[in-house]
Amino acid sequence: MSLLIVGTVAFDGIETPFGKVDRILGGSATYIGISASYFNKTCNLVSVVGGDFDNENIELLKKHSINCDGLKLVPNQKTFFWSGKYHKNMNKRDTIETQLNVLETFTPIIPEKYQNCSYLMLANLMPSIQLEAIANLNQKPTLIITDTMNYWMDNCLSDLISVISKTDVLIINDEEAFQLSGEKNINNAAKKIQKMGPLFLIIKRGEYGAVLFSNNRVFSCPSFSVKKCIDPTGAGDTFAGAFIGHLTSTRDNSFENMTHAVIRACAMASFCVEGFGVNGLLNVGKETLTKRIETLTKIIS
Ligand code: AMP
Numbered sequence: 141m142s143l144l145i146v147g148t149v150a151f152d153g154i155e156t157p158f159g160k161v162d163r164i165l166g167g168s169a170t171y172i173g174i175s176a177s178y179f180n181k182t183c184n185l186v187s188v189v190g191g192d193f194d195n196e197n198i199e200l201l202k203k204h205s206i207n208c209d210g211l212k213l214v215p216n217q218k219t220f221f222w223s224g225k226y227h228k229n230m231n232k233r234d235t236i237e238t239q240l241n242v243l244e245t246f247t248p249i250i251p252e253k254y255q256n257c258s259y260l261m262l263a264n265l266m267p268s269i270q271l272e273a274i275a276n277l278n279q280k281p282t283l284i285i286t287d288t289m290n291y292w293m294d295n296c297l298s299d300l301i302s303v304i305s306k307t308d309v310l311i312i313n314d315e316e317a318f319q320l321s322g323e324k325n326i327n328n329a330a331k332k333i334q335k336m337g338p339l340f341l342i343i344k345r346g347e348y349g350a351v352l353f354s355n356n357r358v359f360s361c362p363s364f365s366v367k368k369c370i371d372p373t374g375a376g377d378t379f380a381g382a383f384i385g386h387l388t389s390t391r392d393n394s395f396e397n398m399t400h401a402v403i404r405a406c407a408m409a410s411f412c413v414e415g416f417g418v419n420g421l422l423n424v425g426k427e428t429l430t431k432r433i434e435t436l437t438k439i440i441s
């Protein structure tokens with residue numbers, strides 16, 4: 141079953157209590173693709189980068205089984221840039237800068253061989269581009285999974301609501317769920333958001349794990365506690381990548397199987413926070429990953 145990811149490929153500037161980097165490979169689609177590669181053999185990427193994007197990074201994506209035929213290069217423009225700073229409590233971060241650059245004029249053209257994908261992952265991205273991606277597919281995928289963030293709620297809410305109405309699984313964090321629903325309680329927020337369209341809703345709660353909602357069913361998974369959290373950037377995207385990677389490889393979209401996907405997603409996100417940027421994700425050992433999945437499964441049962 142094929143997986144198509146439409147999202148950002150970026151350069152990030154990150155500051156956490158453990159250090160600072162000015163320009164490191166990032167982007168929602170980057171984290172999702174790398175994370176999914178630990179569960180699913182291959183994925184197709186649709187995104188855009190500028191002339192400042194180096195070949196070395198494209199090779200890194202390819203090395204993680206990400207098909208880059210749909211990665212557009214705009215030589216005379218700059219790659220999307222985002223920078224953020226974490227507080228001492230790393231559950232809180234401030235976005236310092238978002239430079240859309242190449243994203244401002246990007247149209248997500250879906251290469252012929254990516255058409256007929258069964259799973260469409262709309263990674264965090266401008267909602268108008270997410271809508272175009274859906275429209276540019278010849279047929280509706282079996283499952284549309286969407287991720288977004290407060291930036292788009294602040295700037296393009298009506299487009300975002302339209303994306304959410306076409307979404308099967310929405311993945312957001314608790315603050316975003318409160319903002320989107322206007323509620324202050326997670327269960328009330330979940331009820332309201334499910335009425336906006338998605339049959340499944342996942343609310344991520346940082347170091348407290350994640351909760352899956354569908355109709356009246358609820359499943360909660362704790363996060364895997366790591367010895368040292370160095371940089372939480374991309375943990376949410378990594379979560380989404382493992383979630384969709386598991387669904388794509390098992391071809392089972394039941395609530396039951398989604399609970400397994402959430403456990404894998406929490407386990408995978410724990411590797412992300414152990415290094416700066418994508419570094420924690422580049423060499424995840426199969427055995428360590430399996431152990432973390434088993435630990436979480438035991439805690440839940
Ligand atoms: P997360 O920590 O899971 O929210 O993901 C952080 C990643 O999302 C970074 O690599 C950023 O490049 C990317 N990102 C930040 N802001 C946006 C945005 N407004 N749209 C799309 N991607 C973004």
